[in-house]
Amino acid sequence: MSSPETSPYKDSEASPHGETRATEWPLWEIFIRGQHGLSHRHVGSLHAPDAEMAIKNARDVYTRRNEGVSIWAVEASDIAASSPEEKGALYEPANDKVYRHPTFFDIPDEVGAM
Amino acid sequence: MNTPLFEFLCRMGDNTLVLGHRVSEWCGVAPVLEEDIALANTALDLIGQTQLWLGMAGEVEGKGRDADKLAFHRDVWDFRNALLCEQPNGDFGQTMMRQFLFDTWHLIMLKALADSSNDQIAAIAEKSVKEVTYHQERSADTVIGLGDGTEESHMRMQRALDKLWPFVGELFIGDDVDDAMVEQGIAPDPAALRTRFDNQLDAALAEATLTKPADDFAHKGGKTGARHTEHLGHMLTQMQWLQRAYPDASW
Numbered sequence: 001m002s003s004p005e006t007s008p009y010k011d012s013e014a015s016p017h018g019e020t021r022a023t024e025w026p027l028w029e030i031f032i033r034g035q036h037g038l039s040h041r042h043v044g045s046l047h048a049p050d051a052e053m054a055i056k057n058a059r060d061v062y063t064r065r066n067e068g069v070s071i072w073a074v075e076a077s078d079i080a081a082s083s084p085e086e087k088g089a090l091y092e093p094a095n096d097k098v099y100r101h102p103t104f105f106d107i108p109d110e111v112g113a114m
Numbered sequence: 115m116n117t118p119l120f121e122f123l124c125r126m127g128d129n130t131l132v133l134g135h136r137v138s139e140w141c142g143v144a145p146v147l148e149e150d151i152a153l154a155n156t157a158l159d160l161i162g163q164t165q166l167w168l169g170m171a172g173e174v175e176g177k178g179r180d181a182d183k184l185a186f187h188r189d190v191w192d193f194r195n196a197l198l199c200e201q202p203n204g205d206f207g208q209t210m211m212r213q214f215l216f217d218t219w220h221l222i223m224l225k226a227l228a229d230s231s232n233d234q235i236a237a238i239a240e241k242s243v244k245e246v247t248y249h250q251e252r253s254a255d256t257v258i259g260l261g262d263g264t265e266e267s268h269m270r271m272q273r274a275l276d277k278l279w280p281f282v283g284e285l286f287i288g289d290d291v292d293d294a295m296v297e298q299g300i301a302p303d304p305a306a307l308r309t310r311f312d313n314q315l316d317a318a319l320a321e322a323t324l325t326k327p328a329d330d331f332a333h334k335g336g337k338t339g340a341r342h343t344e345h346l347g348h349m350l351t352q353m354q355w356l357q358r359a360y361p362d363a364s365w
Contacts, residue, residue, distance in 0.1 A: 025146070046147075046148050047146060047147075047148060048148065049259065052255065053255065053259070056152070056251070056252055056255070057148040057151075057152065059248075060148065060151050060152040060155050061148060061151050064151075064155065
């Protein structure tokens, strides 16, 4: 949200502004739990001056249509993320290890869907 | 002469209508997108409450006017909103100060109305309390954040408080209509809400490092319709433009 890059008009807030302005609020990632029993899901991000306002903003931006019963706000800079360049080392070794998938078992019908 | 109940319902409905329209004026031009959406939500809540109050006012009046008729076919002198609601938005700080002052009164009022002897009024109040509780939390937080913020934001919030303060007193001044409401157990005596309002206000202003003006002078004439400020007429020319140009136009 709050992208300052939407309009080319001169002297508007959206015109080129160089470095991030000092007044820019930090970015928060918002997670919402849709119903009891489900886990929180990432729904998007927004800017807010502090955690409390991040929750309030999330309430206004992401739960206007009854979407959730619980909101988590996490400051984006606190999230440790894997690097896209490492994806070879991280994920490819799993490709040829089919035995890690539990597909070699016969599941009795009585068990139902798993 | 209108019945006191009709007058009272117009006061409640015109407060939310006029303030709701004022707040909606920020749509698309608020300082940040998140605030823009929050303000639009608040405005929509207030307009929704207006439909209930003015809808009921129309029923009580029994002359076939519905909420839309009351909202769009009356002129300034028929409006019964408190003067505070019609004050211009000013800067974002002034808008949030106006919202905070109104929300704080509004929430106390609605909580009292939830015990009204009139079931329909109690039901409208109960529904509105949930929305206004959030409005009040949000506007109080913003007033505290900006008041206790930078030198610039503090200065602007103090200026907003000084400017709006003379319009606060009217909310607590009763008249014949209020007396009739008290007598029938429909609504509380406005003056009786003052202590709770002052306590909440003082606590928030202390946190916001803002100073309440010493002078308690209060402008009057909004809720009686006797003397609105010049701003309401200008606002109505915008709000009622379509119905004035094309009377009774509908979707």
